[in-house]
Amino acid sequence: MFYYLTFGIILGLSAGFAPGPLLTLVISETLEHDIKAGVKVALAPIITDLPIIILTLYVFAQLSSFHKLLGTVSLIGGCFVLLMAYESIRTKGNTLNLQAAKSRSLSKGILANALSPHPYLFWLSVGAPTMAKALSLNIFAPLLFMSGFYTFLVGSKVLLAIFVGKSKTFLSGNIYRYTIRFLGLVLGILAFALFIDGLKLLGILTV
Template structure:
């Protein structure tokens, strides 16, 4: 349950945070329809799988090197703290509607593959979390991954549907205060990663 909650928090925050993929979800929804936005939202399921497998492979190789894992955990804490800061200072999502006839799903896949965020997340944040989960059992690992992607993709799909009905939602108080609350929770998670990193460094 612990790792499911962490995955849910991270997925929800990443799913709602302003960025290239969210902007594309919303722009496709406004230019075409909510169905097009949903297609873009599904892109991480297709593009992130190799990154997740690579992260798991790296973890099996360095699981005994506590100092390396400690450094990764601290870097991950910094990245999560930055995500929290960005969430707290958000003023909504600005859109650049540029048209185009490329398939929405292909647009989403390209946008996510070319964005540094999935790589940074899984190597600096996902790695230490999954390392701790692996020390328990495979269920803990799967709980984190499933919780993360259900809420990452689910939140984007939900936004596409909402924006299809009311495009002003992304500049409204509900969205802004939701992001700020998630930002504060991310700071808490960052502190936990810092603590885990310090513990690993002290035990190497």
Template sequence: MHDLILGILLGVSAGFAPGPVLTLVISETLRHGVRSGIRVAIAPLFTDLPIILVTLLVLSRLSGLDAILGGISIAGGLFVLWMGVESLRVEGMDPQQASTPPQSLIKGMLANALSPHPYLFWLTVGAPITTEAMQSGIGAAARFIVSFYAALVGSKILLALITGRSRAFLAGRLYRNILRLLGLMLILLAFLLFQDGFERLGACPT
């Protein structure tokens, strides 16, 4: 259950946060309709598997090195803290600014693959959580990954549907409040990652 909650929290936060893929989702929805926006929203399902496999392989080689894992956990905390602070600072998105040229699923995949966020997330946050979950069984790791991508893609699809009906949502108070609530939860998660990292480094009592 812990893995499921983490997956949903991180997935929804990443799904609602402004970024290259979300901009493409909005742009495609406004220009070509909801179906085009959904095609871009599912792009991470096609691009992230190699990233997950590589980061899990790297961490499996470091499984006995607590000092390195502690450093990775602290780096993950910094990344999640940055995500949380950015969510708190968002004032909304102007749909009129999503004026990139028409995009396809392939362009959405390229935007996701060329963004540093998936690599940073999986190296510092996703892979460590998955590796730890695997100690409880493959089912726990699968729950985290499936819930993360269900929430990530589901959030972007939901935004495509809402954008197709009301552009004002992206610049409205509800969207800002959702992001700020998610931001506070991410900041809390960041401090938990800091605690884990410092414990691995022996810098605080277990």
């Protein structure tokens, strides 16, 4: 059961530290205002992702008996996580264009996250299948996955806001760069696990 907690933590950390629209807003708000402003933007996924989670879980509940379709989705999820791993390993530091970030409020942070394709891709290809599989174990497994994911997704962005507020060179430093690369290696292992699950559901792998 703690596999799902660990899975959620790793995915949350990787998504939290990875450059993207929401991280841009966290950094720009911190630099333009203060750490508190950056923290407010970091909380956006907690608000925006709930409808996505409910929708994707409903869809997968209707498709629970379609093993071949679920197997295909699992393979797609593996590809998505593998792409995250590749981008993380290749990172050379954060080169976000802060001049392009005009958002200065939590509401704009919510809008930026809601309009980003990443939450939708994640929950359709990785999050919902993992939750459905966890639910077959017991009710606590998916709760552990979600708590691990969102605690570390939001927590990592909060930490970045604090570090950026205290040191503007943190994002181009070795600690940030090597943390992202290490998480990329771990994501590669998780992608392999998703591929195995997909092949089993498709009946290609029977072990």
